[in-house]
Amino acid sequence: MPLTTTGELVTRARAARTAVAAFNIVTLEHLEAVVTGAESVRAPVVLQVSENAVRFRGGRVLPLARAAATAAGQAAVPVALHLDHVRGDALLRQAADAGFSSVMYDASHLPYEENLAATRAAVDRAHAQGLWIEAELGEIGGKDGTPPRDAHAPGARTDPAEARAFVEHSGVDALAVAVGSVHAMTTRTASLDHDLLGRLGTALDVPLVLHGSSGVPDEELRAAVAGGIAKVNVGTALNQALTGAIRQYLDAHPDAVDARAYLDAGRGAMARTVERILTGVGLTPA
Ligand code: G3H
Ligand code: ZN
Numbered sequence: 001m002p003l004t005t006t007g008e009l010v011t012r013a014r015a016a017r018t019a020v021a022a023f024n025i026v027t028l029e030h031l032e033a034v035v036t037g038a039e040s041v042r043a044p045v046v047l048q049v050s051e052n053a054v055r056f057r058g059g060r061v062l063p064l065a066r067a068a069a070t071a072a073g074q075a076a077v078p079v080a081l082h083l084d085h086v087r088g089d090a091l092l093r094q095a096a097d098a099g100f101s102s103v104m105y106d107a108s109h110l111p112y113e114e115n116l117a118a119t120r121a122a123v124d125r126a127h128a129q130g131l132w133i134e135a136e137l138g139e140i141g142g143k144d145g146t147p148p149r150d151a152h153a154p155g156a157r158t159d160p161a162e163a164r165a166f167v168e169h170s171g172v173d174a175l176a177v178a179v180g181s182v183h184a185m186t187t188r189t190a191s192l193d194h195d196l197l198g199r200l201g202t203a204l205d206v207p208l209v210l211h212g213s214s215g216v217p218d219e220e221l222r223a224a225v226a227g228g229i230a231k232v233n234v235g236t237a238l239n240q241a242l243t244g245a246i247r248q249y250l251d252a253h254p255d256a257v258d259a260r261a262y263l264d265a266g267r268g269a270m271a272r273t274v275e276r277i278l279t280g281v282g283l284t285p286a
Pocket of ligand 2: 183
């Protein structure tokens with residue numbers, strides 16, 4: 001199936017009052033697992049590469065991006081490529097040429113006016129390349145290994161009136177909202193502020209994005225999708241599955257040498273996680 005765009009998948013999901021799942025990929029095994037998992041439940045999916053993952057790959061975006069574009073083009077389900085949590089202009093400038101149809105520009109650590117100005121400039125650069133762009137307002141904690149900020153602390157959540165002005169003045173195509181989820185959680189125990197999500201949905205006319213979804217239980221995710229979340233970002237759950245399966249394999253086979261054996265176990269565990277999330281949250285076709 002030809003590579004599709006994030007904008008197309010999100011627009012279609014939103015119109016059907018559902019969401020598209022976006023999974024963070026770091027290695028070729030992540031990429032293969034996401035495509036395999038999505039194909040097995042016939043769900044469209046977004047493959048996203050974060051600026052952190054690019055840094056991990058020595059600052060080179062093309063090897064993973066080219067592999068993702070190739071895998072997406074050969075997939076039996078619609079797949080789009082998204083660049084995630086970008087802070088640097090250099091990476092933003094490479095996005096379209098590398099095959100990404102969309103980017104999440106993250107200046108949410110800055111005070112409101114500075115976030116708005118930086119995002120406004122990023123929107124201009126992204127739109128000039130034909131990219132769909134998502135930004136963040138409020139701060140969804142737990143990024144870059146920083147201790148998760150208390151998602152319930154005053155000021156940590158997205159304010160609907162501020163969000164409305166931010167969307168209007170920045171021109172973003174989608175907004176990541178802080179409604180109680182936190183990045184990098186390894187337990188699925190987060191509870192979301194559904195009342196706030198409802199008010200954000202009323203105040204804004206762009207799709208809403210949930211980050212830190214690994215820590216959110218299925219029933220909370222289902223309620224968030226019903227409440228207007230149109231893109232569900234998942235990263236840590238895949239790394240948990242990969243690391244857990246490799247650890248288990250190596251514990252059982254202490255003399256193992258061939259990387260394919262344990263990577264195969266890890267890739268299989270990630271594919272099952274993708275299937276579990278897509279079916280558990282109801283992101284599969286009716
Ligand atoms: O942008 C990526 C997501 O927000 C991933 O968050 O690793 O907590 O699932 P997570
Ligand atoms: Zn995120």
